[in-house]
Amino acid sequence: MKRFSLAVHGGAGTILKSNLTPELEVAYHAGLRNALQAGYDILSQGGRAVDAVTAAVCALEDEPLFNSGRGAVYTSDGKQEMDAAIMDGATRAAGAVGGIFGPRNPILAARVVMETTDHVMLIGPNALRVAHDAGLPFEDGDYFFTQARWDALQSTLEMRAKGVEDDDPARRHGTVGAVACDADGNIAAATSTGGMTAKAPGRIGDTPIIGAGTFADNATCAVSGTGNGEVFIRYTAAAEIAARMRHAGQSLKEAAEHVVMHDLGENDGSGGLIAVDAKGNITMPFNCEGMYRGSVTEGDDFATHIYR
Numbered sequence: 001m002k003r004f005s006l007a008v009h010g011g012a013g014t015i016l017k018s019n020l021t022p023e024l025e026v027a028y029h030a031g032l033r034n035a036l037q038a039g040y041d042i043l044s045q046g047g048r049a050v051d052a053v054t055a056a057v058c059a060l061e062d063e064p065l066f067n068s069g070r071g072a073v074y075t076s077d078g079k080q081e082m083d084a085a086i087m088d089g090a091t092r093a094a095g096a097v098g099g100i101f102g103p104r105n106p107i108l109a110a111r112v113v114m115e116t117t118d119h120v121m122l123i124g125p126n127a128l129r130v131a132h133d134a135g136l137p138f139e140d141g142d143y144f145f146t147q148a149r150w151d152a153l154q155s156t157l158e159m160r161a162k163g164v165e166d167d168d169p170a171r172r173h174g175t176v177g178a179v180a181c182d183a184d185g186n187i188a189a190a191t192s193t194g195g196m197t198a199k200a201p202g203r204i205g206d207t208p209i210i211g212a213g214t215f216a217d218n219a220t221c222a223v224s225g226t227g228n229g230e231v232f233i234r235y236t237a238a239a240e241i242a243a244r245m246r247h248a249g250q251s252l253k254e255a256a257e258h259v260v261m262h263d264l265g266e267n268d269g270s271g272g273l274i275a276v277d278a279k280g281n282i283t284m285p286f287n288c289e290g291m292y293r294g295s296v297t298e299g300d301d302f303a304t305h306i307y308r
C-alpha cells in the first residue's frame with residue numbers, strides 16, 4: 001500500500017492581512033481543516049480518492065466563508081449561478097455542471113452527471129432535473145445568502161457605475177477544490193465555485209471545464225484551480241500541467257509551477273492551484289498574495305496556510 005495524500009483549497013487572491021481579523025483567520029483555518037478531515041476519514045479507511053475529494057468539497061461548500069455552495073457570490077443581476085466539476089483519474093470519467101442554482105452541494109450534482117449520464121457537462125433545467133431525480137437535497141435563496149457576498153456585489157456594481165474596475169480579487173472571486181491520491185495510487189480532483197462577483201448572467205468559468213480548472217488522470221496528475229477563470233480556460237491550465245509531465249518528463253512541481261508562474265502569471269491569470277500525482281506528491285503554487293490551502297499525507301499532521 002502507498003501513502004495516501006490530500007490537498008484542499010478555498011480560493012486565491014489578494015488576501016490582505018488588514019482585512020482579515022484574527023477571528024476570521026481562525027475560522028478560515030478551521031474550515032480548511034474540516035474539509036481535510038472529511039477527506040482523510042475516507043482515505044484512512046482505504047476509501048477511494050474520488051470519494052475523498054467529493055467529501056472534502058462538500059464540507060467547503062457548506063462553509064459560507066468560501067465562494068461555493070452556501071456563500072456563493074452574486075451575478076450582476078443579483079443571482080447565484082454555480083459551477084462544479086469532478087474527475088476520476090483512474091478511469092478519466094468526469095462530470096460537471098454550469099450555472100446552476102438549487103442543489104445544496106453542486107459537486108454532488110457534478111458527480112451525478114458523471115455517474116448517471118452519458119455526458120460530461122449539463123447546464124440549465126436538465127442539470128437540475130438529473131440532480132433532483134438522484135435525490136440530492138435542494139435549498140432556496142435564504143440558505144445560500146450571505147451578507148458579505150451581497151455587500152461585495154453592491155460595491156462592485158457601484159464601482160462599475162463610476163467606471164472604476166474592481167481590482168480586488170479577494171472581493172471578486174474565490175473557489176474551493178480538493179485533489180487526492182488514495183492508497184491504491186488512484187487520483188481525483190473536484191472543484192466548485194460561485195464564480196466571480198458581478199459576473200454576467202450565463203458566464204461559465206474554468207471550474208467546470210475539464211482541462212482548465214479541473215483535471216485528473218492517474219498517468220500524470222489531478223489538478224484543481226482557482227483564479228481568473230478566463231485565463232485558466234485560454235491557457236488550458238490543468239491540461240498543460242499534465243502535458244508537461246507526459247511529454248516533457250517534468251515533475252508535478254516543475255510543471256505546475258511553470259503554468260502558474262508563467263502561462264497564467266504573465267498573462268493576467270492571477271490565481272493558483274493544488275495538484276497531486278499518483279505517487280502522492282502534492283504541490284500548491286500560486287502567483288498572488290495568498291491562497292487558502294491545506295494538505296495532509298498519511299501519518300502526518302494537517303497543515304493549513306493562507307499566505308506564503
Ligand code: ASP
Nearest residue numbers: 173174175205226227229
Ligand atoms: N476560477 C473561478 C472562476 O473564474 C474563480 C476563482 O477561482 O476565484 O469562476
